[in-house]
Amino acid sequence: MTVDAHHHLWDIDVRDQPWITGPEMEPLRRDFRPTDLAQAVRGTSVDTTVLVQTVADPEETPEMLVLADSVNCIGAVVGWVDLTARGVREQLGALLSHPAGRWLKGIRHPVEFEADPEWLSRPDVLRGLAAVEDAGLVFDLLVRPEQLPAAIKAVGEFPQLTFVLDHCGKPPVGGDLRRWESLVRRLAEHPNVLCKLSGLVTEAAERPPDAATLRPCVEMVLDAFGPSRLMFGSDWPVCELAAPYREVLRLASELVGGLSQRERMAIFDGTARQAYEL
Template identity: 35%
Template sequence: MKIDAHQHFWEYDPIEYDWITSEMSVIAKSFLPKDLDSILEDHGIDGSVAVQARECLAETDFLLELAKENPKILGVVGWIKLFDQNLESNLVKYSQTTDLKGFREVLQAKDSSFFLCEGFKKGLKIILNKGYRYDILIFEHQLDSIQELVKSSPEKPMVIDHLAKPKIKSGEWKEWKKKMARLADREYLFCKISGMVTEANWPKWSQEQLSPYMDIALELFGPDRLMFGSDWPVCTLAGTYEKVYGIVEEFSNQLSKDEKEAIFGGTAKSFYKIDNK
C-alpha cells in the first residue's frame, strides 16, 4: 500500500485559518478530498493521512466526517487538548471510530513551558497508553525541549513532523543532526520526510539543497522509521505535488525495493495501524 502520510483539508475561512498570511494567498481557499483524489491516483498513491490544521475539537470532527465519506482518507490525526480535565471523556467520544489514529498540536507556535508542564505530560501519557499516535510539530530550536518531553513520556510510537523543520533556507544542518540523533536513538520515534520545500527558499530550492537533510534522516532513522508526506496543500507555496513527490522519489532510488516501499507506505501503514478501507 502506497501512502501519503501527511496532508491537510480545510474549508477556508480567514478567521479560522488566521495562520495563512498574505504571502500565503495561494492556499487561502478551500482544499477538499475531491481536489486531492486525482493527484493521488496520478502518483499511484492509495490514500493519505489527514492531519489537523486548526486547534479545536471541531477540526477533529470535520476530518473524521471527511474520512467517513472518502475511502482515500486512510486515517486522521486530529486535535485534542491534552491538559484538560475533560480529556478522558473526549476520548470516549472518539472511541468508536477506527479512523482516528492520533493527535497533534501546533507546538511550533508554543513556548516549551506549554508542553513541559505536568498537565501536558499527563495528557500525552493518557493518549499514548490508549494506543493513539502523537505527531510532534516543532522547529529545530525546540528539539532540546522535545528531548526532555520524550524522556518523561511512555516509550510509545510518536513521529516528528517535517524533520523538525531544519534551517534549510540557510543550509545549516550540523546542530540539527546532533539534536535529531539523540531522538533517533529511541527506536519508538519516527520521522516524516515532509515539509522541506516550505523551509527552503520557496521559488529557488533545489534537489541538491534538500538532499543532505534526507540523507541524514535516513542515516539516523533508517527506512523503517521514515515516511513520505506531501504536506499538501501547504507545499504548493513552494512547489506542486508532483515536484514534492519527485524529491523523495529521486532520493529513494538509491534504496532497495523494500526500503523504498517502507518510506512510501509501509512505515505509515504500521505506525498509524492502517487497514485497507
C-alpha cells in the same frame, strides 16, 4: 502503492485557518476539499492518505472523521485535543466513540506556535500525553528546532508511546544544520520515534528547491532513523507554496533512489501503514 502520511483539508467558510498570514501564504487562503485532493493525487502511485489537523479547535477532528468515513483514499486521521485540559481523557473517549471514531489513529498539537520552548515538557502536557498513550494513539510532533530539547524530554517519559516527527523537525534547509542535526539525532536515539519525510520544500529559501538543496537534510534523517522509521508525507496543500504535489513526490523518490526496493517500500508504504494501522 504509496501512502501519503501527511496532508490537510479545510473549508475557509466553515473554519478560519489563522496560521495563514501574510502575502506569501495568501495562495492557501481558499478551500482545499476532497475533490482537490483527488485531483492532486490523480495519476500518481498514492492510494492511501493520512489526514492531519490544522487548527486547535475541538470541532475540526469530528469533521475529519466524517470525511475519512466518506473519502475512499483517507485511511487515518490525526486529530487534536486539548492536552492541558483536565478532561483530556474524556475528550479522547468521545472521539474514539464517535460513529466514525475508528479512523482516529493519532493526535497532534501545533507546538510550533507555542511561545514556551519547554511547552512539551510541562506537567500538564505530559499528563495529556499519558492519556494519548493510554488511548492507544500515536502523537505527531510539530516542533521547531528550538523546541526539540523539550520533545526529547517528553519522548523519554513515554517509551511505549509512538511519536512521529513531522517535517523532519523543520530544519533550516540550505542553512546551518548543525544544531538541528545534533538534536534530531538525540531524538532518533529513542526507538519509539518515527520521522516524516515531509515539509522540506517549504523550509527551503529557494523555491522550487532542487534535490541537491534538500539532500543534506534527507541523508541526515536517513542515517539517524533508518528507512524503516521514515515515511513520506506531501504536506499538501502547504507544499503548493513551493512545489506542486507531483513534484514533491518526484523529489522524494529521487532523494531515496539509491536505497534498496525494500527500503523505499518502507518509506513510501510500510512504515506509515504500521504506525497508523492502515
